Amino acid sequence: MSSIIQLLPDHVANQIAAGEVVQRPASVVKELLENAVDAKATDIKLIIKDAGKSLVQVIDNGIGMSVTDARLCFERHATSKIRHAEDLFSLHTKGFRGEALASIAAIAHVEQKTKQEQEELGTHIVIEGSKFISQEPAVLPKGTSFSVKNLFFNIPARRNFLKSETVELRHIIDEFQRVALAHPNIYFTMYHNGSEVFNLPNSNFRQRIVNVFAGKMNEKLVPVKEETEIVHIQGFIGKPEFAKKNRGEQFFFVNDRFIKSGYLHHAIMAAYEGLLKDGAQPSYFLYLNVPPNTIDINIHPTKTEIKFDDEHALYAILRSAVKHSLGQFNVAPVLDFDR
Numbered sequence: 001m002s003s004i005i006q007l008l009p010d011h012v013a014n015q016i017a018a019g020e021v022v023q024r025p026a027s028v029v030k031e032l033l034e035n036a037v038d039a040k041a042t043d044i045k046l047i048i049k050d051a052g053k054s055l056v057q058v059i060d061n062g063i064g065m066s067v068t069d070a071r072l073c074f075e076r077h078a079t080s081k082i083r084h085a086e087d088l089f090s091l092h093t094k095g096f097r098g099e100a101l102a103s104i105a106a107i108a109h110v111e112q113k114t115k116q117e118q119e120e121l122g123t124h125i126v127i128e129g130s131k132f133i134s135q136e137p138a139v140l141p142k143g144t145s146f147s148v149k150n151l152f153f154n155i156p157a158r159r160n161f162l163k164s165e166t167v168e169l170r171h172i173i174d175e176f177q178r179v180a181l182a183h184p185n186i187y188f189t190m191y192h193n194g195s196e197v198f199n200l201p202n203s204n205f206r207q208r209i210v211n212v213f214a215g216k217m218n219e220k221l222v223p224v225k226e227e228t229e230i231v232h233i234q235g236f237i238g239k240p241e242f243a244k245k246n247r248g249e250q251f252f253f254v255n256d257r258f259i260k261s262g263y264l265h266h267a268i269m270a271a272y273e274g275l276l277k278d279g280a281q282p283s284y285f286l287y288l289n290v291p292p293n294t295i296d297i298n299i300h301p302t303k304t305e306i307k308f309d310d311e312h313a314l315y316a317i318l319r320s321a322v323k324h325s326l327g328q329f330n331v332a333p334v335l336d337f338d339r
């Protein structure tokens with residue numbers, strides 16, 4: 001009997017993994033922005049063409065990479081962010097899987113320019129469909145730039161599956177806003193087809209929210225603050241009268257990471273009980289800090305879901321903190337206790 005099992009070559013494994021990590025141009029935006037944040041950049045630019053179908057470029061002024069790392073970063077499971085399994089329980093970075101760049105390079109044309117502060121010259125690498133095309137030393141500013149062109153060039157089914165430019169751009173803006181809201185101390189700009197879409201100078205949480213959403217945001221916001229052993233909560237909620245029909249202004253961040261949680265959303269809705277018209281959605285921008293060893297963010301490659309050790313306690317604390325803020329700002333219905 002002959003054996004028939006083979007190990008997949010790396011470029012095939014990368015392309016398969018890419019299906020999980022990269023669903024659309026917005027996934028590339030998310031991964032590149034998060035890498036720039038992890039690289040301690042203070043200034044991050046996102047440049048998009050044709051809603052990311054022709055180009056997604058992220059330029060940062062972060063720590064850059066050595067010549068060796070500039071090449072190594074495209075290998076699968078190549079990461080500078082964790083070394084041991086235990087490190088998963090004390091994460092202070094967005095990334096840790098070491099999968100994003102390998103995946104992106106497997107299904108696009110990628111150009112990378114990177115330089116560390118102390119080096120005279122940086123590195124310029126071109127890689128297409130996991131194949132190294134060129135690598136040269138180059139005169140560059142400190143930091144890193146990744147250009148991703150022709151996404152899904154070798155997976156036509158995926159490329160054809162992309163939605164209209166309006167839809168893809170919406171997804172990109174969502175990702176951009178999430179990262180920008182999580183990091184008000186970083187200067188973010190975004191350009192689409194040569195026009196500026198966002199210009200967000202570094203500031204505090206409140207000012208960042210106002211800059212991202214413009215309009216009358218400032219007068220809508222009520223601060224929330226609560227500190228307990230299991231969670232520190234800060235951020236803002238919207239006054240009930242400004243509640244919207246859609247959920248476009250609802251954000252949870254846990255340890256600087258945007259997350260989705262139907263359960264925590266329910267806690268907020270419970271706090272607003274009796275204050276909202278049917279179906280109205282309050283705005284909230286809530287930043288939760290928990291000890292890293294009390295959460296598991298390893299559930300899904302895109303890392304927007306999280307598992308908390310003590311979900312019930314978190315629910316109760318969040319609900320009461322929001323309720324308290326609503327009450328303090330006199331937005332609760334007047335209860336007649338003296339009768």
Ligand code: ADP
Binds near residue numbers: 078080095
């Ligand atoms: P992960 O972020 O999970 O480590 P990635 O594939 O996204 O995996 O990146 C691989 C490695 O490349 C990172 O661990 C980091 O060392 C390096 N890297 C990626 N982007 C940047 C950047 N913008 N600046 C500096 N280093 C980077």
Ligand code: MG
Binds near residue numbers: 035094100101
């Ligand atoms: Mg990463």
